[in-house]
Amino acid sequence: MPGRLKAPTGRYAGKTAEERQAERRRRFLDAALRMFGDSPGYRSTTVAALSEAAGLSTRQFYEEFRTLEDVLAALHLQVNDWAEEAVLKAAADAADLPLVERAAAIFHAYAGNVTADPRRIRITFVEIIGVSPRLEQQRLQRRARWIDLIVAEAQAAAERGEAAARDYRLAATGFIGSVNGLLHDWSAGWVAATLDEVVEELVRQLLGILRPPGWSPDPTT
Template sequence: MNKIEKNSQSGRTYGGESAAERLARQRQTFMDAGLELFGTVGYRATTVRMLCKEAGLIDRYFYKTFTDTEDLLAAVYTESLDQIQTQVLAAINATGSEPITAKHIELGLEAFFSAFENSRVARVCWLEVLGVSPRIDTLYISRIQEFAELLLRLGKSMMSNWPLGEEETRITGIALVGAISQSAMQWLLDDYRSPRATLVSANGRLIRGLFNTPSH
């Protein structure tokens, strides 16, 4: 009875790490392994065994933090996007505050495409998360919309009066994100053939075109 009742919350230090530190390190190790494998061989081809081998840990520690590979995928995706979003916002804010100009947009795009020069990140964020499960779909939707809202916030503040209704505004934002992300995707699938500046320029032009067009 004394052995069965252990709930392993004892939390001893081991190898110079506290229980919390060990858990955090294991988690991060699996996150790295996930990004590596999801971003190369792909999510559907990645197994728990492969993740453990890549991480140099055993499955017990995988299941301690994640329920399954889909859970890990969600975590990797979320963290990657968080990082990118932070970088993009930093680039925009570093440009100086209001009013928002085309220069802000350009630097934001620059930061965005820079981040996706990491092919593993790019593959996970644009290819691997799609069509996995309703849960991941929901996550994807909300992230795309988040990006769209950021873009619209910037764009609107470049224009004196915004002519579109709410629904059409929402879709326009999503379309813009789609333009940028499709560029990134094709860039990846094309082995980053074009220079980054061309991507930035083409998408910048698209955005400027929109925010200068009269309602009809």
């Protein structure tokens, strides 16, 4: 398809064209979360079925998106944005807490957000995999943002004398894989633990990275 159809302009039913467009987009993404994140899944969903689930027409679909892959891409970003907003708020609220309590608050916020709806986990860790080089690049870019966040928190802890001073990028890259894998497996019922126990394990792993054997706080910090 050469491009999206042109959406109508002007005010209708008390809403501007921009407001109507935002509402249509939200309805398509809400329907995609239900269908991609549960049944039938992204690969078995059609434009017609998604449009019907959203209560909209296929013409309206093509006014907002070019392909179903565009919908999945937008939904993947949205799910990550929700989790990022929760983490940044928790980090700000816990800024003055000791390292252990701050790390626990941040991980509780992340885990609570992504596991609040199992469909979010499926979008992030299952449906996005292997779709196209474009979406693989997007997935890796969003994962890099999480790595950057962990590195920034680790470096800040080191500057406060709460953690070892080192380059944390390699460790953060490995650790984010543990976070994602453990939360996915827990959500799928493959881990016999409570969510609190999962978070406690992640915090222990992170502290092991930040405070390796032999490290001790700098008394001058």
